[in-house]
Amino acid sequence: MRDPISSVVCPYCGAGCRFGLVIKDGRARDICYDSDHPVAQGALCPKGNSALDLLYHPDRLLFPYRRDSHGRRHRISWDEALKTISTKLLQIRSDFGPEAVGFLASAKVSNEENYLFQKLARIFGSPNIDHCARLCHAPSIVALSRSFGSGAMTNPIKDLENARCILIIGSNFAENHPVVSRWVWNARDRGAYIISVDPRVTPTTKMAHLHLMIRPGTDGLLLNAMMAQILREGLENRDFIRSRTEGFQELEPILRSVNIEKVSKQIGVPLGDIITAARRYANSSASSIIYCMGVTQHRSGTDFVASCANLALLCGHIGRSGAGVFPLRGQNNVQGASDMGALSEFLPGYVPVGDVERRRSIVSLWNQKDIPVGGLTITEMVDEILSGKIRALFVLGENPLVSDPSGAETERALSRLDLLVLEDIFPTETAELAHFVLPAAMWAEKSGSYTNTERRVQWSPKVLDPQGESKPDLWIIGNLGRWLGIWESIPTPEEVLREINKVVPLYGGITPERLLGRREGLIWPCPEENHPGSPILYVERFNRENGLAKFYPYDADRDATPTEEDTFSLITGRVVVHYNSGSITRRIEALSRYEPKLEVTIHPKDAEKLGIRAGDLVTVRGEREAVDAIAKISSQVREGSLFMPFHFPEANRLTPRDLDPLARIPSFKDAKCKISTKGT
Amino acid sequence: MRRLLINEKLCIGCYACYNACEHGVVRLNDEGYLRKISILEACREGCIYCKDICPTGAIAFVYEDFKVPQEILLAMASCVSCGLPMATEKMIEFLSKRVEHINLKVCPDCRRRSSQQA
Amino acid sequence: MGSSLRIFLRPERCINCYACEVACEKTHEGMGNIKVQGVPLVCLHCEVPPCITSCYRGALEIKEGIVVIRKDYCTNCGICVLSCPFGAIMVTEVERDGKKIPRIHKCDGCWERPYGFAVCALTCPSGAIGWERFEDAVVSKREKVYRLYLRG
Numbered sequence: 001m002r003d004p005i006s007s008v009v010c011p012y013c014g015a016g017c018r019f020g021l022v023i024k025d026g027r028a029r030d031i032c033y034d035s036d037h038p039v040a041q042g043a044l045c046p047k048g049n050s051a052l053d054l055l056y057h058p059d060r061l062l063f064p065y066r067r068d069s070h071g072r073r074h075r076i077s078w079d080e081a082l083k084t085i086s087t088k089l090l091q092i093r094s095d096f097g098p099e100a101v102g103f104l105a106s107a108k109v110s111n112e113e114n115y116l117f118q119k120l121a122r123i124f125g126s127p128n129i130d131h132c133a134r135l136c137h138a139p140s141i142v143a144l145s146r147s148f149g150s151g152a153m154t155n156p157i158k159d160l161e162n163a164r165c166i167l168i169i170g171s172n173f174a175e176n177h178p179v180v181s182r183w184v185w186n187a188r189d190r191g192a193y194i195i196s197v198d199p200r201v202t203p204t205t206k207m208a209h210l211h212l213m214i215r216p217g218t219d220g221l222l223l224n225a226m227m228a229q230i231l232r233e234g235l236e237n238r239d240f241i242r243s244r245t246e247g248f249q250e251l252e253p254i255l256r257s258v259n260i261e262k263v264s265k266q267i268g269v270p271l272g273d274i275i276t277a278a279r280r281y282a283n284s285s286a287s288s289i290i291y292c293m294g295v296t297q298h299r300s301g302t303d304f305v306a307s308c309a310n311l312a313l314l315c316g317h318i319g320r321s322g323a324g325v326f327p328l329r330g331q332n333n334v335q336g337a338s339d340m341g342a343l344s345e346f347l348p349g350y351v352p353v354g355d356v357e358r359r360r361s362i363v364s365l366w367n368q369k370d371i372p373v374g375g376l377t378i379t380e381m382v383d384e385i386l387s388g389k390i391r392a393l394f395v396l397g398e399n400p401l402v403s404d405p406s407g408a409e410t411e412r413a414l415s416r417l418d419l420l421v422l423e424d425i426f427p428t429e430t431a432e433l434a435h436f437v438l439p440a441a442m443w444a445e446k447s448g449s450y451t452n453t454e455r456r457v458q459w460s461p462k463v464l465d466p467q468g469e470s471k472p473d474l475w476i477i478g479n480l481g482r483w484l485g486i487w488e489s490i491p492t493p494e495e496v497l498r499e500i501n502k503v504v505p506l507y508g509g510i511t512p513e514r515l516l517g518r519r520e521g522l523i524w525p526c527p528e529e530n531h532p533g534s535p536i537l538y539v540e541r542f543n544r545e546n547g548l549a550k551f552y553p554y555d556a557d558r559d560a561t562p563t564e565e566d567t568f569s570l571i572t573g574r575v576v577v578h579y580n581s582g583s584i585t586r587r588i589e590a591l592s593r594y595e596p597k598l599e600v601t602i603h604p605k606d607a608e609k610l611g612i613r614a615g616d617l618v619t620v621r622g623e624r625e626a627v628d629a630i631a632k633i634s635s636q637v638r639e640g641s642l643f644m645p646f647h648f649p650e651a652n653r654l655t656p657r658d659l660d661p662l663a664r665i666p667s668f669k670d671a672k673c674k675i676s677t678k679g680t
Numbered sequence: 681m682r683r684l685l686i687n688e689k690l691c692i693g694c695y696a697c698y699n700a701c702e703h704g705v706v707r708l709n710d711e712g713y714l715r716k717i718s719i720l721e722a723c724r725e726g727c728i729y730c731k732d733i734c735p736t737g738a739i740a741f742v743y744e745d746f747k748v749p750q751e752i753l754l755a756m757a758s759c760v761s762c763g764l765p766m767a768t769e770k771m772i773e774f775l776s777k778r779v780e781h782i783n784l785k786v787c788p789d790c791r792r793r794s795s796q797q798a
Numbered sequence: 799m800g801s802s803l804r805i806f807l808r809p810e811r812c813i814n815c816y817a818c819e820v821a822c823e824k825t826h827e828g829m830g831n832i833k834v835q836g837v838p839l840v841c842l843h844c845e846v847p848p849c850i851t852s853c854y855r856g857a858l859e860i861k862e863g864i865v866v867i868r869k870d871y872c873t874n875c876g877i878c879v880l881s882c883p884f885g886a887i888m889v890t891e892v893e894r895d896g897k898k899i900p901r902i903h904k905c906d907g908c909w910e911r912p913y914g915f916a917v918c919a920l921t922c923p924s925g926a927i928g929w930e931r932f933e934d935a936v937v938s939k940r941e942k943v944y945r946l947y948l949r950g
Contacts, residue, residue: 031824033920043923046820174813178923185811185924203813576815590820695900696875704895733873735854767880779848779881792885796809796837 005032006463007519009450011054011108011443012047012579014329015039015157015177016452018519019048021444021463028052028444028464038520039157039452045178046577046591053588054442055464059426061439062468071432078469078479085436086483088419089124092392098125098372102381102390105131105342106397106473107334109440110448111457111507112496113473114333114340115348117396120481123368127353127375128390131342132398133334134378136293138663139301140327141338145350147309147550148318148325149543152335155288155324156454156523156535161186162322165284167277168196169308170219170294170669174203175576177328177453180290181207193284195277197222198294199571200601200643201636210276216569216641217670218267219295221556223307225267226278227251227314228258235282240316244542247551251310254553263556268638282315286322293330293573297668301660303554310551318549319538329453331580332443336451339506339524344375349504365503377664378404379657385413392419396473397440399428402581403646405666407653408625423476428583429649439470446472448493449515451524454535457510458521509533568606570620570654570671571637572646582647598650600629601643602675607633610676617678620644622654622671628678642673682723683746684730690738693717693754693768697730697739706730713765715754722746735774759787761794805907805916809837811926818918818927825917829890831905832918838927840918841865841886841905849904852881864907874902 005020017040020032031051035042064081065073076084092100103121105114114131121129133141141151148154160166160183173180184207188194196208197219205211214222230236231252241248264271281287289312295304308325317323329335341348351358353373363371376384382404384390393414404410414420414433422434431437447462466472478490491499494512501508508527515521523533541547574580577591585591600620602612612618614633619626620642627650637643644651646668658667684705686697693715698708703724709716723741731739756765757772766787776784786794816834823830832840843865850858850865857871858878879887879902887904908916919927930938 031821033917035920040923042920043925044817044821044921045815045923046817049817049820049824049921052824174924175815178813178815178817181811181813181924203815206813207811576813590823594816694875694877696873699874699899704897733855733875735873735875735877767876771877771880775852775877775880778852778854782848782881782883784880788879788882788885788887790885791883792833792839793835795884796833796835796839 006461007034008444008463009332009458009460010044010048011051011332012045013177014331014334014453015179016332016450016454016456016458017044017048017179018458019044019051023463026465028055034519036519039454039456040179041182043179043182047579047585050588050590053590054584055444057426057587059587060467060470061425061427061437062470064436064438064469066436067434078471081436081438082479082483085419085421086480089392089394089484092418093125096391099128100389100391101126102128102376102385102393103130104378104393104395104398104400105129105337107132107331107337108397109473110333110446110450110460110493111336111340111500112448112493113477114337114342115500116474116477116481116491116496118340118342118348119366120477120484120486122363122371123366123486124484125372127344127372128381129342129375130344130378130381131337132331132378132403133338133343134665135403135668136330136334137296137327138343138665139296139305139660141343141346141350142663143302143305143552144309144325144327147306147313147552148538149549150537151338151350152537153324153326153328153454154318154537155321155326156456157183157326159321159324159536160184160288160290160326161190163187163192163286163288164322165193165280165287166195167281167287167289168194168198168204168208169223169289169291170197170296171290171292171328172198172200172202172204172294172573173290173292173328174207176292176330176574178576180328193280195280199638199641203576210273210280212269212273212277213638214267214269215638216571217298219298220300220304220307220554221263221267222269222274223304223311224255224258224554224556225260225263225274226281227307227311228255228260229275229278230282230314231255233279235279236314237316241314244316245313245549245551246546251551251553254555258556281311281317286320287315287317288322288324288326290326290328292328294669296663297665298670299658299660299667300554301665302662306552307554309549310553313549313551319536319540321536324536327453332452333450335453335455336449336457339451339504340500344377348500349506362503365499379659379664379666382410382413385416391417393417394421395430395434396423397425399424399430399581399583401429401433402583402649402652405652405655405668406624406657407649409657423473425470426583426587428581438476439468440476441466441470441472445470446474446493448474449497449510455524456521457507457515457524458519459512459515461516566674568640568642568673568675570622570642570644570673572644572651572655572668572671575645575647578645578647580647586647595645595647598629598644598648599632600675601632601634601637603637603639603641604633604635605639607631612675612677619676619678620654621674621676623656625653627651627653642675681745682725682741682743684719684723685740685742686717686719686750686752687738687740688752690736691717691752691754692736692770692774693752694735694771696733696735700729700733702729703727710756710765713756713758715756715768717752717754719750759790760785761790762787805840805843805919806928806930807838807840808926808928811924812837813924813926815923817921817923821917821921825908825911826903829888829901829903831888831903833888838918838922839884839886840927842884843905843907848881848883849878849887852878861909864909865904866906866909867902867904872902874900876900876902878902
């Protein structure tokens with residue numbers, strides 16, 4: 001007889017692939033590929049393939065422990081851990097007020113857990129709830145909600161194959177979301193024209209017909225120039241602009257005044273290529289824009305995203321099959337965590353905290369009169385820890401020491417806290433500073449729903465028992481709430497999802513009964529029980545109040561910052577075999593052997609000028625700190641720029657703390673650096 | 681006492697007997713561009729695995745006291761592309777009689793690389 | 799698996815993600831049969847395989863279109879490794895009684911695996927590796943040429 005196979009959602013990126021685990025004697029033995037899945041068609045990237053190494057890794061945290069002031073670990077029981085943590089939290093609340101506690105949710109735990117966590121934080125009285133979407137797609141949420149009404153992908157990934165022209169800007173999905181490349185290739189095989197905008201040569205640019213190798217941080221200039229060219233040639237979709245949008249009269253004069261010839265010099269791309277890209281995008285019958293962190297992680301990230309939206313609106317390439325805007329999300333539930341309101345400025349369902357009426361109606365469901373507003377974001381919390389306003393931090397499965405900008409400052413802040421509680425699966429770098437470390441169960445050891453980047457909500461069932469004393473996050477959060485006196489009983493994931501159905505209209509019809517029955521899940525908005533889900537958004541109207549989309553112009557002149565001689569701009573990004581802060585993938589030998597050490601890529605001409613040879617140990621000096629890395633010489637980067645993957649603790653020690661004014665995302669993609677061989 | 685004797689003229693220096701010998705009697709060492717096959721001890725009774733599998737029938741057993749160790753040195757051919765030793769010259773000669781139209785001057789690693797670049 | 803199934807590679811699609819390598823190693827006890835360096839390289843299961851002609855033991859055979867090594871016949875002599883024009887037969891050294899012993903292995907189309915299908919083709923995210931019927935391959939090739947012709 002065959003061993004039973006249980007289908008689970010992949011714990012890595014936001015593509016939301018599913019695979020089967022072959023389970024025998026209570027242990028997962030093998031992976032089975034799910035060929036019917038609508039996103040992946042059974043495909044899995046190397047990370048997904050090594051999922052079993054992750055489940056049974058010897059480094060896993062199995063017992064709760066406390067670290068004393070000398071850094072020694074003392075194993076404690078769950079009751080003791082939760083009791084001490086809750087006593088300390090209550091003590092801090094009575095001494096410094098509830099605002100002195102910060103909560104960091106996680107994009108890697110289920111919707112139910114995120115929902116319960118933000119509910120816990122807000123009922124506890126703290127407005128400071130945030131998660132790592134701040135560090136990747138906060139500008140998308142802000143800008144796309146502002147322009148279209150919802151901060152999410154407009155079409156499903158599979159729909160990419162229907163596009164006739166695909167503009168990839170600031171995304172290296174071939175390495176970050178490998179399964180997306182299958183759909184882009186299919187589109188290309190069907191005759192679509194692929195344009196890639198990237199300051200580096202990557203596996204993604206390989207699939208493009210036209211590669212615009214722009215200077216880092218000039219995405220907004222390029223988009224404006226493309227729009228200007230479209231206007232100049234009269235290729236815009238006047239009917240669409242008239243009937244479905246507003247605010248064009250503000251954008252038009254800005255675009256008319258753009259000097260494309262000058263922009264082409266500023267961004268370092270031939271004029272002809274900009275014109276070709278503009279014509280191809282505007283003239284095709286269905287064009288899609290794929291963008292990612294190359295657009296968002298900038299000082300003007302929100303404006304860049306708004307420009308992507310403007311371009312789609314200008315040509316009317318939205319709301320149809322094959323035409324849409326695709327912000328690819330990086331983690332398996334970062335979309336869900338944002339939907340569940342684990343962000344300081346949004347309540348569940350993207351209700352702005354400033355909207356008094358809707359806020360009150362939500363919190364009345366929690367039996368509360370009102371909740372505090374005006375919370376801090378991740379990066380701001382670090383600043384406020386240093387200023388002494390925040391005394392305690394509860395971190396749910398994140399590794400801020402590696403993932404946040406300016407690592408040294410984060411480290412200084414985290415070690416100043418009165419109480420740092422970390423819930424995680426591995427002893428990460430942050431665990432070395434935490435006072436309490438709680439072991440969490442892994443994705444296959446708990447049930448819950450996950451929302452992937454295309455808004456597909458999928459149920460991942462519990463198929464294995466948690467190892468050691470590790471517990472599902474829902475159990476930990478629920479129990480902590482009990483100790484804090486916030487609620488009486490620990491809910492099951494199904495109960496929480498039913499509550500979400502009531503609170504979040506987008507998830508209204510995504511009930512546990514429906515989800516459990518279908519492996520492919522449901523795509524929100526799904527307001528009612530019998531609603532089939534909405535794969536394509538904005539077919540008839542946009543989600544803004546008047547049903548129209550709005551242009552938000554971006555005045556590019558603000559951003560023209562000249563680079564000094566011998567200063568390099570450092571681009572941080574991902575490589576295919578590693579994942580985010582690397583706390584998982586750096587431990588898995590099957591993956592880390594491909595990229596064992598931190599490498600910095602430099603252009604051959606720059607290397608020759610500085611006398612750097614391949615394999616040399618070099619020092620990269622940022623504004624605050626310097627780190628060592630191994631030099632890799634390749635013309636995959638432009639002259640004057642460097643590339644470094646951020647999966648190693650060193651990379652984010654160099655990134656600056658400059659924030660986007662609206663979305664408050666740090667400018668990860670453009671750190672000013674100097675480079676020299678070690679010792680000189 | 682039984683010992684193993686390899687016919688030096690016939691031996692092509694492949695891995696077959698080295699792999700088959702469970703008692704470690706056949707030893708094989710690559711030293712740069714030379715492959716050294718050495719028999720330093722007597723065989724166990726009744727074991728004929730190596731004789732059975734030898735591609736050229738170069739192995740025989742004789743009954744005598746083990747006095748003189750046997751050592752065979754075989755020249756390695758180097759890959760014309762990367763210059764590293766790839767196999768013994770006799771192996772390539774043996775193979776060239778069995779297959780046609782294969783470029784045996786290039787090592788498998790370089791063949792892989794060149795077919796990936798093409 | 800029908801007898802006319804053929805592995806096909808679309809090397810231009812490869813994104814160098816190593817998914818096939820990781821999957822293959824996982825399925826074959828650490829002995830991967832596929833190597834990626836910009837494009838995937840795996841046994842193409844030739845119609846007249848030189849490895850079969852080269853083997854003096856008859857340890858390689860064609861099973862329903864797939865060239866497989868019969869483990870109980872193979873002596874790991876290394877002759878077939880040299881015979882493959884693509885270098886698709888791999889050698890991995892394993893430890894036995896303190897000796898390093900070379901092991902010869904090659905793609906077996908995941909013959910003995912429960913999927914009934916090669917894992918590299920199942921897992922490839924970009925669709926660079928696949929299996930298809932020989933007739934389908936001809937048809938798709940013809941369509942591609944036709945489309946190119948239409949585009950001018």
